[in-house]
Amino acid sequence: MQYMILSVFFPVLAGVYLLIKKERGNRKYLLVSTGAFLVITAILVVLALCLGREGMFTLFSLTERLPILFKIDEISVVFSVLAVLIFLCAGFFSFEYMKQEKWEKKYYGFYLIILGVLLALCFAGNLITFYLFFELLTLSSFPLVLHERSKEAVMSGLKYLFYSLCGAYMALFGLYFVERYGNTLTFSAGGVISDQAVSNHMGVLLLVAFLMIMGFSVKAGMFPMHAWLPSAHPVAPAPASAVLSAVIVKAGVLAIVRVVYFVFGASFLRGSWVQTVWLTLSLFTVFMGSLLAYREPVLKKRLAYSTVSQISYILFGLAVMEREAFTGSMLHVLAHGLIKAALFLCAGAIIFKTGKTRVEELRGIGKEMPVLMICYTFVSLGLIGIPPTGGFISKWYLAKGALTSAIPVFYWLGPVILLVSALLTAGYLLPVTIQGFFPGEDYDYGALQKKEPSFFMIFPVLILTILSVVIGLLPEGVIGYLSQIIEKIV
Amino acid sequence: MDFVQNFPFFSIILSMFSGIISSVLPKRAAKWVNTVMIILVGIFSFILLFYMIGRGNSYTYMMGHFPAPWGNEIRVGVLEAGMALFFCIIMILSLFGGRKKLDEELEESKHSLYYILADLMLSSLLALVYTNDLFTAYVFVEINTIAACGLIMIRRNGRTIEAAVRYMIMSLLGSGMLLMGICMLYDLTGHLLMSNIHEQVSALAVSGEYHVPLLVTIALMSVGLAIKSALFPFHAWLPDAYGYSTVSSAAILSSLVSKGYIFLLIKIIYRVIGIDVFDGSRIIDMLFAFGLMGMIFGSLSAIKENDVRRMIAYSSVAQIGYIYMGIGMGTQAGMEASVFHILTHAATKSLLFIAAIGLTDVSGGSRKFIDLTGAAYRNRWAGVAFAVGSLSMVGVPLFSGFISKLLFAQAAVQNHVKMLPALIVLGISTVLNAIYFMKTVIRIYTPVEGTGSGEGVTFKNMKIYVVTLVCFIILNVFLGVSSQPVVNLIGQGLAMFS
Numbered sequence: 001m002q003y004m005i006l007s008v009f010f011p012v013l014a015g016v017y018l019l020i021k022k023e024r025g026n027r028k029y030l031l032v033s034t035g036a037f038l039v040i041t042a043i044l045v046v047l048a049l050c051l052g053r054e055g056m057f058t059l060f061s062l063t064e065r066l067p068i069l070f071k072i073d074e075i076s077v078v079f080s081v082l083a084v085l086i087f088l089c090a091g092f093f094s095f096e097y098m099k100q101e102k103w104e105k106k107y108y109g110f111y112l113i114i115l116g117v118l119l120a121l122c123f124a125g126n127l128i129t130f131y132l133f134f135e136l137l138t139l140s141s142f143p144l145v146l147h148e149r150s151k152e153a154v155m156s157g158l159k160y161l162f163y164s165l166c167g168a169y170m171a172l173f174g175l176y177f178v179e180r181y182g183n184t185l186t187f188s189a190g191g192v193i194s195d196q197a198v199s200n201h202m203g204v205l206l207l208v209a210f211l212m213i214m215g216f217s218v219k220a221g222m223f224p225m226h227a228w229l230p231s232a233h234p235v236a237p238a239p240a241s242a243v244l245s246a247v248i249v250k251a252g253v254l255a256i257v258r259v260v261y262f263v264f265g266a267s268f269l270r271g272s273w274v275q276t277v278w279l280t281l282s283l284f285t286v287f288m289g290s291l292l293a294y295r296e297p298v299l300k301k302r303l304a305y306s307t308v309s310q311i312s313y314i315l316f317g318l319a320v321m322e323r324e325a326f327t328g329s330m331l332h333v334l335a336h337g338l339i340k341a342a343l344f345l346c347a348g349a350i351i352f353k354t355g356k357t358r359v360e361e362l363r364g365i366g367k368e369m370p371v372l373m374i375c376y377t378f379v380s381l382g383l384i385g386i387p388p389t390g391g392f393i394s395k396w397y398l399a400k401g402a403l404t405s406a407i408p409v410f411y412w413l414g415p416v417i418l419l420v421s422a423l424l425t426a427g428y429l430l431p432v433t434i435q436g437f438f439p440g441e442d443y444d445y446g447a448l449q450k451k452e453p454s455f456f457m458i459f460p461v462l463i464l465t466i467l468s469v470v471i472g473l474l475p476e477g478v479i480g481y482l483s484q485i486i487e488k489i490v
Numbered sequence: 491m492d493f494v495q496n497f498p499f500f501s502i503i504l505s506m507f508s509g510i511i512s513s514v515l516p517k518r519a520a521k522w523v524n525t526v527m528i529i530l531v532g533i534f535s536f537i538l539l540f541y542m543i544g545r546g547n548s549y550t551y552m553m554g555h556f557p558a559p560w561g562n563e564i565r566v567g568v569l570e571a572g573m574a575l576f577f578c579i580i581m582i583l584s585l586f587g588g589r590k591k592l593d594e595e596l597e598e599s600k601h602s603l604y605y606i607l608a609d610l611m612l613s614s615l616l617a618l619v620y621t622n623d624l625f626t627a628y629v630f631v632e633i634n635t636i637a638a639c640g641l642i643m644i645r646r647n648g649r650t651i652e653a654a655v656r657y658m659i660m661s662l663l664g665s666g667m668l669l670m671g672i673c674m675l676y677d678l679t680g681h682l683l684m685s686n687i688h689e690q691v692s693a694l695a696v697s698g699e700y701h702v703p704l705l706v707t708i709a710l711m712s713v714g715l716a717i718k719s720a721l722f723p724f725h726a727w728l729p730d731a732y733g734y735s736t737v738s739s740a741a742i743l744s745s746l747v748s749k750g751y752i753f754l755l756i757k758i759i760y761r762v763i764g765i766d767v768f769d770g771s772r773i774i775d776m777l778f779a780f781g782l783m784g785m786i787f788g789s790l791s792a793i794k795e796n797d798v799r800r801m802i803a804y805s806s807v808a809q810i811g812y813i814y815m816g817i818g819m820g821t822q823a824g825m826e827a828s829v830f831h832i833l834t835h836a837a838t839k840s841l842l843f844i845a846a847i848g849l850t851d852v853s854g855g856s857r858k859f860i861d862l863t864g865a866a867y868r869n870r871w872a873g874v875a876f877a878v879g880s881l882s883m884v885g886v887p888l889f890s891g892f893i894s895k896l897l898f899a900q901a902a903v904q905n906h907v908k909m910l911p912a913l914i915v916l917g918i919s920t921v922l923n924a925i926y927f928m929k930t931v932i933r934i935y936t937p938v939e940g941t942g943s944g945e946g947v948t949f950k951n952m953k954i955y956v957v958t959l960v961c962f963i964i965l966n967v968f969l970g971v972s973s974q975p976v977v978n979l980i981g982q983g984l985a986m987f988s
Contacts, residue, residue: 063893063974103937132887139886149936157932165884165924169917176899176913 004052004070005059007044008120011037015112023105031095034108038091041115042084048123049077056125056186065179068132069186071125074485078330078478079254080122082337083247085467087115089460090239090246093345096456097352101237103147110143114243121251126185127175130258131168134219134251138164141248144240145232153235160232163225167218171255174212178263181205187258189488191265198268205264210274212259219252221308222315223285229308230292234300238348241300245307246341250333253314261489266321278319279410283417285312290424297358299347302428303340309421310336310383316414317398323490325401328394330482335382335390335471342379342464343429346372349453349461359432364443366436368451371458373436375465380429382468385422390471395422494541495551497534498564498620501574502613505531509609512602520602524609525582531612532578539571543979548986550622550685559686565622565761569829569983573619573753579965580745580836581612587844587958588738591851595645595736604644611637611742615750624672624762625682627754631668631718635661638747641739642731653730660717660727667714674707675762684761695767708763708773715755716777719748721814722784725807729791732803737847740799744806744843745836752813752832756825759817760987769820778818778908782915784811789922797857798850801926802842805883808919809835815912816898819905822984827897829980834882834890834969841962842879848872848955849934859933866934871952873934875959880927882966885920890969895920897977 014037018030049072056071091111098104117137124130138161146157179185181197193205214225221229229249233241260269269275289309296302314336317329349372356362366373382389385396395418402414452458471478508527512520542548548567555561585592585608596604614634621627635658643654676682678700679690694700717724732740759768768774788807795801809831816828846857852868853861866873882889895916902912969976 060971061974062887062971063896063977066896128887135886139881146932154932154936158928161924161928162921166921169920172899173913173917176896176903179900180903 004048004072004123005057007041007048008070008116008123010044010116011041011112011119012116014041015109015114015116018105018112019109021105027104030105030108034091034112035095037112038088038115041112041119042088045080045084045119048072049080062128062132066128066185067126068129069125070120070123070129071187072123073187073189074482075254075257075330076122078333078482079250080119082250082334083115083118083122086243086246086337086341086464087111089464090242090341090345093242093348093457093460094237094239096454097239097348098237100352101147106143107147107237107240110140111240111243113140114144114248118247118251121254124187124258126187127178127258127263128185130255131172131175134171134216134255135168137248137251138168138219141244144236144244147237147240148235150235156228156231156235159228163218163228167215167225170211170215170218171259172215174208174215174259177204177208182263187262189262189485191261191268192263193265193268205268206272206274209259209264209269210277212263213256213274213278216252216255216259217315219255220249220311220315221252221285221289222312223281223288226285226289226308230296230301230304233304233307234298238300238344238351241304242341242344242348245304245344246337249307249311250337253311253318253329253333256315256318260318260321266490270321275319275321275407276410279316279407279414282312282315282319283410283414285309286316286421287417290421290428294424294428296428297360299350299357299359299362299432300344302359303343303347306343306383306425306428307336307340309425310340313395313398313418313421316418317401320401320405320407320410320414321490322401322405323486324397324404326486326490327479327482328397328399328401331390331397331471331475331478332394334478335394335468338464338468338471339379339383339391342375342461342468343383345457345461345464346376346379349457352457353451353453359435362432363435364439364448366433367439367445367448369453371452372461373433375458375461376436377433378465379468380433382472383429384426388469388472390468390475393472393475492541494538495549495566497538498566498570498574498616499551499553501531501534502616502620505609505613505616509606509613512606512609515602517598517601520605524585524605527609528578528582528585528612531616532575532582535571535575535578538566539568539575542566542568542571543982558683559681562626563622563683564620565684566620567983567986568979569986570619572979572983574616576833576836577612577615577619577746577750580840581608581742583958583961583965584738584741584745584840584844586954587840587962588736588741588847590952590955591737591847597646600644603640607637607640607644608742611641611747615746618750618754622684622761623682624675624684624687624758628665628669628672631665631751631754634747634750635665635718638743641742642735644739645734645736647734649730649734653727653734656727657731660724664714664717664724667710667717669714671707671710671714674703674710678703678707684757687762688764691762691767692764695764695770704767705771705773708768708771709776711758712755712773712777715751715758716780716814719751719755720807720810721777721780722787722807722811723780725784725788725810728807729795729800729803732806732843733797733800737843740803741840741843744803745840748806748810749832749836752810752817752828756817756829757987760984765820765988774818774820776818777814781811781814781816781818782911784808785815785915785919786811786922789919789926793922793926795926796859798846798859798862798930799843799857801930802839802846805842805923805926806835806839808923809839809883812894812898812919815915816901819901819908819912821901821905822981823897823901823904825984826977826980827894827901829984830897830969830973830977831894833976834894837890837962837965837969838879838882841875841959841966842883844955844962845872845875845879845959848952848959849876859930862930862934863936864934864938867937871956871959875963876934877931878963878966880931882970884924884927888967888970890966890973893970893973893977
């Protein structure tokens with residue numbers, strides 16, 4: 001039990017310690033301590049997941065009916081493992097990358113705090129705890145967006161803050177009603193709304209569910225509240241973008257999983273107008289995100305638009321509310337997390353070594369950094385959904401889930417749009433590889449220099465690539481593990 | 491009768507007499523008398539609060555030798571004692587936080603005058619809180635106005651004198667309306683003691699006699715006190731008065747003076763008019779509507795403001811709108827939320843004013859946003875305190891502002907007619923609050939080239955200031971984390987009113 005709370009508090013305290021410590025210009029000390037803190041957190045999380053599975057832990061009570069409560073279930077395990085993995089990899093990557101950036105101490109401080117807050121979100125046991133840490137996540141990730149302190153960064157940061165606070169307020173609006181009509185605020189598989197309230201206040205509750213889904217999906221970048229994401233993610237330093245795009249947007253996904261499957265219950269929403277609107281919006285976002293990414297010339301921005309599209313794959317799977325689609329969503333959470341982190345780290349390594357940010361400048365990049373670009377190619381194939389990578393399995397389940405569901409129109413429209421978007425994904429990711437490895441006849445091979453990034457940068461990318469392929473090769477373990485909880489909630 | 495029951499009387503007399511004595515004392519002595527007096531009154535109120543919790547019901551205390559319908563009375567319940575304690579805490583923290591600034595800004599001869607005014611202010615606030623007699627309330631409303639004017643213009647320059655004159659005019663308009671209301675009530679009922687009027691008003695409401703005069707009376711008293719507590723659209727005097735006076739005055743004015751009037755209004759609603767009669771009148775909807783408008787327009791004005799002190803002042807308009815919205819809901823839950831927000835706002839707004847002065851001081855005394863860039867690095871404590879205050883006002887969990895909003899929303903959900911407008915405006919105003927407070931926090935944390943950290947501002951040379959800020963932050967987090975006992979006490983206190 002206590003491990004759980006320790007794994008939340010330790011990184012936050014470590015981050016605060018780094019922030020308030022006097023700067024002495026001793027970079028090595030900073031890196032070693034950050035690395036040590038990250039590893040200790042990972043160990044604490046593993047301990048918590050192994051030993052702290054039973055029961056709940058109440059930290060304190062905000063008011064009589066609103067305790068701050070933690071508990072661990074299968075969903076928490078998936079999300080917390082992903083968070084820790086990506087934070088470790090991106091943290092390792094930052095040790096090299098952040099050399100060129102100012103205010104490093106601040107960066108690592110907030111980096112650790114965000115990890116703690118994310119873990120708290122994964123372990124949150126009721127809606128008010130979740131809301132509390134959701135707000136704190138916005139506030140603690142805000143400095144990462146602001147990191148450059150340029151005009152662009154400040155404006156994107158404000159946009160991020162504004163959208164997130166609006167979204168969080170919409171969600172809070174729902175919380176008041178859930179407190180009134182629910183049996184309890186604690187998440188429980190299958191929903192907490194009392195039957196009497198369902199029959200008496202159907203209309204209001206559906207509206208509330210819709211508002212909560214819309215509010216939390218701001219963090220996940222679903223249309224029409226997606227505009228902050230493509231501007232906020234790329235302005236952060238590359239490892240921070242990786243974390244923002246791969247993990248922090250998943251907080252929105254986790255929120256929706258909790259709201260739909262643990263507060264309202266899938267059976268309550270299935271077949272309602274909320275489901276229809278949600279499916280429409282998520283499919284539209286899938287298509288629109290890919291299209292915008294296809295048109296975007298700056299690599300990091302292209303990846304951010306890709307996040308918009310890919311997260312909506314996950315949301316689509318959740319909106320279908322069938323077992324296989326849900327499995328697909330959870331697999332895509334993992335696959336997209338690993339892949340998007342790897343892609344952003346690749347983009348970061350390219351910027352670090354060459355300073356190039358636009359896609360058309362990247363001709364011949366594969367000749368300069370072969371290992372990095374091979375990793376890039378592998379994860380790109382994964383994101384497109386070509387076997388045997390992780391993306392294939394998840395999209396397979398998503399499409400199969402949609403096809404077997406009985407939702408009119410969407411049962412065929414969904415898979416079609418997923419396919420079209422996969423084509424677009426190939427269209428926006430592969431040109432970098434093609435141009436990179438086959439620069440064409442007029443390419444000046446004489447001026448070619450080997451620019452392969454150092455071990456610190458390559459290693460995390462390699463790990464992420466391997467993991468994303470492994471998920472595709474051996475998905476049985478994850479699927480088997482998830483099936484226990486899916487039985488209960490869908 | 492227990493000896494403790496004398497404490498309210500002692501508190502009022504003590505604060506008033508320390509004002510009188512201070513007029514012949516030198517500056518330092520006046521300061522000490524003031525400090526010791528506030529602490530003593532605070533201790534009295536604290537003991538009284540525990541006595542009241544143990545006692546479980548309210549009591550009235552006869553002033554002088556004449557019994558009830560003729561004499562003057564004090565009435566004490568849990569809420570009164572708690573409010574008195576809270577006012578003392580905020581007052582002493584505000585004075586400590588602004589003391590350094592006070593020493594710089596005031597002429598030598600004015601120092602003891604300032605403490606006299608502060609003493610009188612506290613005595614009038616305590617009297618407003620404790621009195622059971624409407625006319626006594628009116629007298630102390632006037633004393634309060636005069637003390638407030640003095641506090642505004644004690645730092646003599648053109649802006650403060652103009653602000654004080656504006657405040658005086660608006661305030662006198664308000665007290666005039668209150669006085670007319672009291673006169674009409676006296677005509678209708680023949681009484682001045684709250685409990686006696688209440689009986690008569692209930693009888694009138696049942697019989698249906700004098701319906702229109704009663705309505706006019708309620709309107710006059712509500713609007714009068716609304717003007718005095720700067721409810722939108724009667725807030726024109728507020729930004730100058732809070733924006734240009736010395737910082738302690740601004741903190742005291744925003745967190746105590748307007749709150750004293752609101753508390754008086756709540757007392758009138760419960761103890762004089764009766765909550766049922768008040769709910770039945772249209773006035774309550776008017777207060778609700780003006781509260782909602784204040785929440786939006788106050789924030790909009792704050793967004794447009796380019797001067798940090800005036801921005802905080804405009805934010806008060808919005809926050810007072812919240813309080814009136816809660817009162818306007820006409821439910822027990824709404825009233826509890828309002829009283830809790832009185833505490834929240836007092837604790838947060840004085841923190842913001844005092845933190846802002848620390849920031850402007852290290853920015854060459856300029857209050858323009860552009861000059862505040864990076865101020866949080868030059869004065870770290872003020873920066874952190876300002877950030878905490880802002881987060882609380884925006885309504886981030888763990889701070890008191892969140893609990894206020896939660897209580898308001900919970901109250902709104904119970905009221906079917908007013909639920910939708912209340913929740914929508916609450917949402918809009920939260921976002922607007924976030925815009926201007928976060929804008930300021932980002933501004934003060936944006937580094938500028940060539941400034942070291944904490945130049946000249948160390949813990950040593952501003953111990954009192956830092957300790958004050960820390961106390962305020964603790965108060966805020968306390969209200970945010972363990973709000974349940976406080977809310978329970980408020981509920982208990984409101985129950986004792988009727």
